[in-house]
Amino acid sequence: LLSSDSDASVCPLVFETLDRVNEDGKKIRRKCTNCNTRISSNKSRKDARKLGKQTYTYCGNCPGQPQMCRECFESIHNK
Numbered sequence: 001l002l003s004s005d006s007d008a009s010v011c012p013l014v015f016e017t018l019d020r021v022n023e024d025g026k027k028i029r030r031k032c033t034n035c036n037t038r039i040s041s042n043k044s045r046k047d048a049r050k051l052g053k054q055t056y057t058y059c060g061n062c063p064g065q066p067q068m069c070r071e072c073f074e075s076i077h078n079k
């Protein structure tokens with residue numbers, strides 16, 4: 001099934017996430033943008049903060065290079 005309202009086509013279907021690092025080379029852990037959006041659409045902001053998955057990885061191919069856990073990467077890019 002192809003969905004026309006998805007922007008997944010801009011990303012190659014490979015697991016090419018990278019650890020996000022700061023200028024010192026230290027890993028930066030942030031909440032997965034996709035998990036956070038999904039949770040906060042169903043839950044309060046407080047719950048979203050509690051439940052949001054923290055990840056070091058992001059997708060360098062997606063627009064805006066969003067922080068992204070592996071599960072979300074796979075579900076977004078393998079549609």
Ligand SMILES: [Zn+2]
Nearest residue numbers: 032035069072
């Ligand atoms: Zn996620």
Ligand SMILES: [Zn+2]
Nearest residue numbers: 011059061062
């Ligand atoms: Zn991507």
